[in-house]
Amino acid sequence: MIPFDKTGLEEFSFGDAPEDTFYILVDRNVSPDGIDLERLKLADPRSFDATLSNLGCLIMLSKVEIDELVRRKELDPNKLHRSLYELAKEEGVL
Known part of the structure; x- marks a missing residue:
């Protein structure tokens, strides 16, 4: 499993x-x-997912999805990187 300190959280906007x-x-x-x-x-x-994986993407969520997970208290908006890492670990992504 990848340690937390070897991960980063990035935000990208395409609109x-x-x-x-x-x-x-x-x-x-x-x-x-x-x-x-x-x-x-x-x-x-056609190969967008493969490109993401090759670039080191572990998980990618939209702001809408993040907001929903925050609303359900599955993510902490004040510790988004840490809580998303923990969620990915719980879900078996890492």
């Missing part, structure tokens, strides 16, 4: 609406400087 904002838990062993947004933008839509 102005909440559903256009995404949070990505990143494996810093794979992408020490974070997700390469330019490479991600150029990804073939």
Whole structure:
């Protein structure tokens, strides 16, 4: 399992609406400087998931999904990185 300190949380927006904002838990062993947004933008839509995985994406959720998990108290908005890491661990993603 990946230790917490080898992960990062990144926020990307591809538009102005909440559903256009995404949070990505990143494996810093794979992408020490974070997700390469330019490479991600150029990804073939048919292999987008594979590109995300190759860039170190462990889990990606929209702002809408994050807000729902916060509302259900499954994520802490004040400790989003830590709580998303713990949720990913509980769900067997890590």
